[in-house]
Amino acid sequence: MRNRRFGRGLVSLGLTALVVLQSVGAGAWGNEGHVAINRVAAEHIPTTMPRFLRRAVVEIAYLGPEPDRWRSPSEFALKNAQEADHYIDLERVSWLDPLPPGRYEFYRKLYEKRAATPATDHPDDYLPERVGLQPYITMEVYGRLKAAFREYRQRQAAHQPTQAVQQAIIFYAGWLGHYVADASQPLHTTIHYNGWVGPNPNGYTTEHTIHGQFESAYVAANITAKDFAGLVKSPERLDDPFARYVAYLKQSNGMVENVYALEKAGGFTGKGSPAAFDFTTHRLAAGSQMLLDLWYTAWMESASAALPEHAPAPPPTK
Numbered sequence: 370m371r372n373r374r375f376g377r378g379l380v381s382l383g384l385t386a387l388v389v390l391q392s393v394g395a396g397a398w399g400n401e402g403h404v405a406i407n408r409v410a411a412e413h414i415p416t417t418m419p420r421f422l423r424r425a426v427v428e429i430a431y432l433g434p435e436p437d438r439w440r441s442p443s444e445f446a447l448k449n450a451q452e453a454d455h456y457i458d459l460e461r462v463s464w465l466d467p468l469p470p471g472r473y474e475f476y477r478k479l480y481e482k483r484a485a486t487p488a489t490d491h492p493d494d495y496l497p498e499r500v501g502l503q504p505y506i507t508m509e510v511y512g513r514l515k516a517a518f519r520e521y522r523q524r525q526a527a528h529q530p531t532q533a534v535q536q537a538i539i540f541y542a543g544w545l546g547h548y549v550a551d552a553s554q555p556l557h558t559t560i561h562y563n564g565w566v567g568p569n570p571n572g573y574t575t576e577h578t579i580h581g582q583f584e585s586a587y588v589a590a591n592i593t594a595k596d597f598a599g600l601v602k603s604p605e606r607l608d609d610p611f612a613r614y615v616a617y618l619k620q621s622n623g624m625v626e627n628v629y630a631l632e633k634a635g636g637f638t639g640k641g642s643p644a645a646f647d648f649t650t651h652r653l654a655a656g657s658q659m660l661l662d663l664w665y666t667a668w669m670e671s672a673s674a675a676l677p678e679h680a681p682a683p684p685p686t687k
């Protein structure tokens with residue numbers, strides 16, 4: 370659930386809905402979905418990757434929901450700073466193609482757009498924290514993982530102890546899984562994140578309940594890791610991780626209407642429908658697959674030496 374905007378709809382929620390949402394947790398894919406996506410990816414780590422990582426399935430699974438544990442009002446600064454990491458409203462940045470590879474260039478473009486937007490067209494909708502920062506946090510954690518893999522390789526080559534860097538790698542790998550999983554949930558990529566907004570010719574629900582119903586209540590009651598583990602294949606090395614990740618986000622955004630159509634047909638109610646099961650297991654598998662591909666790519670790329678500190682930045686990716 371996206372707490373920052375969740376507040377807007379809170380007053381309109383009935384007490385019953387509130388109790389349901391609280392009882393199923395406040396995380397994208399819910400606790401169960403995040404654990405399952407990380408677990409399935411970890412179980413597919415190939416033998417060409419370090420053995421300590423293949424053995425860390427329990428730790429990596431635990432870390433799936435970790436960033437959702439950072440969203441309590443009891444840690445205000447933390448909650449405030451990272452709330453926007455869980456989503457991106459791609460409809461709001463359709464004019465910005467390709468997305469810039471660094472977050473500060475992204476901020477600058479959004480502030481320019483905001484300044485050029487008339488007051489009647491909700492310029493604040495272009496604030497970075499409203500649009501969301503999904504692909505940026507993901508690539509930043511990916512970068513941490515790759516740097517840690519490189520450190521591991523160097524220490525191993527120098528016959529130095531590696532236990533501490535192993536712990537860092539496991540943490541980064543598990544943490545990365547959270548955002549990659551969020552992005553496979555179509556409602557984390559859209560302005561329609563929790564109830565259809567704007568023109569609605571198909572009569573999709575406008576209630577602020579579909580997000581939690583789909584990703585938390587339905588998944589927790591009906592799907593386990595084994596239901597989608599078989600859909601995940603051996604990892605692929607990604608030639609351009611940022612571009613591939615943005616394409617993955619756009620693919621997920623292309624399925625927003627599917628979620629609403631399934632909800633309208635009762636697919637996520639109770640035991641749900643076969644179509645809802647098929648759709649959801651494939652989205653969960655897509656999350657595990659992208660996570661596995663990113664781990665594998667970070668590992669492979671970490672074999673190359675780090676660039677010198679003042680090397681010029683690579684050109685923007687397409």
Ligand SMILES: [Zn+2]
Nearest residue numbers: 396397455551
């Ligand atoms: Zn999240």
